Amino acid sequence: MMRRVGVLRRFRGVRRLSSSPIRGGRAYLALAGLLACGGTALAQEALVTAQLGNAVEVVDLASRKILQSIPVPGAPAGIALSPDRKTAYVTRPEGHGVSVIDLAARKVTASLDLPGGPLGIGVNPKSGEVYVADWYGTRVFVLRPGAEGLTLEGEIATGQSPSGIAVTPDGATLLVANRESDSVSIIDVASRRETRRVAVGQHPFGLTLSADGATAYTANVVSNDVSAIDIAAGRETGRVATGQRPYVIALAAGKGFVTDQYSNTVTVFDPASLKRLAAIDVGDHPEGIAATRDGRTVVVANWGDNSLSLIDPSTLTITGTVETGDGPRAFGDFLR
Amino acid sequence: MKFRTLAAVAALATVTFAAQAHGPTRQKVSESIEINAPADKVWAIVGNFQDGSWIPLVEKTEGKGGNEVKATRTLTLKGGATVEEELAKYDAEKKTLMYRINKVDVKTLPVNDYSSTIEVEGEGDKTKMTWRGAFYRGYMNNDPPPELNDEAAKKAVLGLYKAGLENVKAKAEKGS
Numbered sequence: 001m002m003r004r005v006g007v008l009r010r011f012r013g014v015r016r017l018s019s020s021p022i023r024g025g026r027a028y029l030a031l032a033g034l035l036a037c038g039g040t041a042l043a044q045e046a047l048v049t050a051q052l053g054n055a056v057e058v059v060d061l062a063s064r065k066i067l068q069s070i071p072v073p074g075a076p077a078g079i080a081l082s083p084d085r086k087t088a089y090v091t092r093p094e095g096h097g098v099s100v101i102d103l104a105a106r107k108v109t110a111s112l113d114l115p116g117g118p119l120g121i122g123v124n125p126k127s128g129e130v131y132v133a134d135w136y137g138t139r140v141f142v143l144r145p146g147a148e149g150l151t152l153e154g155e156i157a158t159g160q161s162p163s164g165i166a167v168t169p170d171g172a173t174l175l176v177a178n179r180e181s182d183s184v185s186i187i188d189v190a191s192r193r194e195t196r197r198v199a200v201g202q203h204p205f206g207l208t209l210s211a212d213g214a215t216a217y218t219a220n221v222v223s224n225d226v227s228a229i230d231i232a233a234g235r236e237t238g239r240v241a242t243g244q245r246p247y248v249i250a251l252a253a254g255k256g257f258v259t260d261q262y263s264n265t266v267t268v269f270d271p272a273s274l275k276r277l278a279a280i281d282v283g284d285h286p287e288g289i290a291a292t293r294d295g296r297t298v299v300v301a302n303w304g305d306n307s308l309s310l311i312d313p314s315t316l317t318i319t320g321t322v323e324t325g326d327g328p329r330a331f332g333d334f335l336r
Numbered sequence: 337m338k339f340r341t342l343a344a345v346a347a348l349a350t351v352t353f354a355a356q357a358h359g360p361t362r363q364k365v366s367e368s369i370e371i372n373a374p375a376d377k378v379w380a381i382v383g384n385f386q387d388g389s390w391i392p393l394v395e396k397t398e399g400k401g402g403n404e405v406k407a408t409r410t411l412t413l414k415g416g417a418t419v420e421e422e423l424a425k426y427d428a429e430k431k432t433l434m435y436r437i438n439k440v441d442v443k444t445l446p447v448n449d450y451s452s453t454i455e456v457e458g459e460g461d462k463t464k465m466t467w468r469g470a471f472y473r474g475y476m477n478n479d480p481p482p483e484l485n486d487e488a489a490k491k492a493v494l495g496l497y498k499a500g501l502e503n504v505k506a507k508a509e510k511g512s
Contacts, residue, residue, distance in 0.1 A: 051361060081408040096478070117478060118358050134494035135360050136477055243423065244424060262424055262451060264432070284453075285470060304364065304470060 004109055018069040021106060023130070044292050046299050046308060047088050047334045050075040052327030056090055056099075058106055059308065061297065061335075064322045068106045072099050078121040079332040080165075082128055082145065088152070089143075091118040096315040100149050103336070110149025114141055120163045121332055124189065126171025128151075133162035133176060140165070140176055142192065156192045158185045164207030164248070165332075166216065173231065177204035177218050184218060184229060196234040202226035206248030206259075206331075210271065217260055217271070219246035228274060240274040246256050248331065250298050252291035253313035257298050259286035266300060266309075268316055278316050288330030301330035346377055358448040358472035363486050365493045369501035373456030373508035375386040375424050379431045379463055382454055385409060390507060392479030392499040401430070408438075417444040424451065431456035445496070447489045465504060467497045 017096025045067075046059040047147040049131070054078055074095015081088055081103075082142040089102040093229045100110040101199060116134035118141070123130050130143040130150060143150040159178025166175050174187040177200075186196040186202060201220030204227065207218050215237075216229040225239045227247060246267065250257045255277065256269040266286060269323055284304025291298050291313065298311040306328060359426040379380055381390050386409055395414040396511075401407025401507040407423040425434035450471035457464045473494065474484035482488060 052364070077360060117360050262436070303362070304468075312444075327362075 014197055016231045027078055037185060038143065043102075043336050044294070044297075046127075046322075046330070047079055047081075047101075047336065048301060048308065048324050048328045048330045049079050049090060049288075049334070050325030050327055051075045051077050051303075051329045053325030055325050056088065056101060057325055057328075058103070059324070060324055061292065061299070061322075062308070064310075064320055066133070066324070068327060070101060070106055070108060072108060073103075074099075077329045077331050078119050078132075078241060079330065080121040080123045080130065081260070081333050081336055083125050085336045087145070089121055089123065090130060090264070091121050093119045093135060098130070098143065098216075100145075100148060107194045112150040112152065115153070115244055119218045119331070120165045120176075122165030122167055124171045124174075125169055127189075129189075131156075131167070131174060131176075133158070133165055133180075135161055135163065135180065139163070140187075141172070143258050154192060157194060158187075159197065161185050163205045164218065166207050166209045168213035168231070169211075170213065173213075174218050175207055175209070175231070177207040179203050179205055179221070182220075184216065184227075186231060198229050198234055198236055200229065200236055201225050201239060206246075208249040208251060210251060215252075215271070217249045217256060219249050220246050221261075222249065224246060226256065226269065226274075228271070238274045240267075240269045242269075243279060244253075247287050248289050249283070250289040250291045254297050254300050255313060257289055257291075257313065259289045259300060261285050261303075262288065263312045264304075266298075266311065280318065282311075282318070283307045284323075288328070288334055290330070290333065292335050299330075299335060300336075301328040303327055303329060338360060353442045359476055361486065362449075362470055363470055363490050364468070364470045365470040365490055365497065366466060367494060367497040367501060367503055368464055371463045371465055371508050372461075373463060373464045374461055375431060375456050378463045378508050379428075379456045381504055382456065383428065383431065384431065384467070385426070385433065385435065390500065390504050392496065398443060403433075413444065417441060419444065425453075431458075442484060446484050446492050447471040449473060449475060449504075450493075463508070465501060467501060469493050469497070472489035 036113045044061040048057045056070045073094030074088045078091035090099045113293040118132045120133035132141040142154045145154045146293040147200045157170040159181030161179035162176045163179045164177040176185040185194045186200045204218035204221040218227045228305045235321035242258045243263030243265045245261035256271045258267045265279040283302025287303045288301040300309040308322040388394045388411045394411045398414040399409030411419040418440040432455045436454045452469045457465045473486045473489040
């Protein structure tokens with residue numbers, strides 16, 4: 001166990017340093033190769049919120065099996081992980097709150113009730129603060145993790161129906177997609193205030209950051225496109241068309257991957273040129289999507305037919321399917 | 337009387353949460369039926385988006401765009417209520433189509449953001465027809481009244497699907 005954590009830290013360190021794409025990429029590939037060959041290769045897990053099944057499922061991506069189903073009432077939907085990846089925070093929009101899961105014990109250890117409709121969730125990678133968006137409101141709750149679970153520390157005003165949340169790698173800036181305001185709030189974490197609001201496409205839902213934290217992408221559910229945002233400049237720099245009802249974006253192998261809820265596809269785009277590259281057929285109503293830590297697999301939660309699709313981001317092919325519980329959403333940072 | 341109460345609730349919901357799209361928990365329903373008729377015959381009944389006469393209570397279908405993606409239709413039900421729908425996917429070879437409701441009163445069908453898929457699969461001289469739906473409840477905020485909660489939405493859609501599939505089975509199995 002200790003050894004695994006050590007490997008994980010080293011592995012992440014290399015990733016963060018790789019600002020020079022070619023060199024860093026090589027070192028990263030070499031390390032990934034080592035990890036794959038060694039007996040201590042990382043067990044990669046997907047933590048899937050099965051919203052209609054009222055459970056969070058721990059899925060081993062190598063064996064493609066559910067290791068454990070953890071009961072979580074209240075239609076669990078959003079998920080985020082603590083900076084050390086040992087704890088999962090899960091939103092319960094119908095049960096109005098957040099559940100805390102110890103991922104080693106695979107148990108719910110704490111719960112906090114919240115007003116409104118807690119849905120989108122994100123964690124500050126530096127401070128560990130947890131941010132929860134109120135789908136029915138115009139606010140993000142700020143929660144502080146402690147030995148006893150989570151405490152509500154405050155609120156930050158946003159646009160209407162805040163949805164997807166992301167925090168820059170330096171922990172200084174929080175970004176929130178405001179679904180009903182067609183905008184993104186850029187929030188200064190220290191002062192807990194919105195400093196800028198950026199207009200994007202219609203009804204942005206998922207929000208994903210580039211690895212360097214300079215660019216944000218939103219999936220615009222109604223205008224059927226993805227907006228790219230230059231965070232420092234505080235403006236939208238372009239859009240790329242997607243399938244119908246784009247929901248969430250993942251970045252892997254230098255490409256962007258968007259779940260298209262109504263098209264049952266994942267649209268692949270080039271984040272640099274914002275050109276559409278391909279569409280990959282996946283399951284029914286794809287929703288949550290994320291790249292594994294090693295960047296070799298993109299995992300898609302298919303809400304309609306209760307499955308995960310695994311995509312190789314280099315070849316753009318489906319490499320596997322995993323059955324899940326009812327109504328997988330996996331909205332957020334659900335891989336570790 | 338009941339209709340009036342529901343209509344009042346719906347009006348209130350529209351005024352108060354006009355900008356809200358839907359609740360946070362989408363529901364789904366799937367219903368299948370085995371029909372003793374070839375798939376081509378079943379598809380001839382359900383595969384024309386501009387003819388919704390197989391759906392219970394539909395009196396009239398008016399639309400444009402044929403069976404092309406983005407084609408629209410307005411179903412007029414017995415009693416005068418209307419449902420506005422749009423075709424999202426159409427594959428005659430696979431005998432499947434997907435459409436969504438753009439506009440319906442929750443007193444007609446207590447759902448929001450409804451999408452639906454119809455699949456017709458031939459199994460020899462028999463056919464399996466499946467009707468699937470994904471939707472949010474009629475009430476768009478916390479603490480829905482019982483008429484507009486998740487269970488009411490699922491019950492209404494499932495009832496529609498069962499009656500619709502029985503209708504198609506009866507039509508397809510009757511004569512040639």
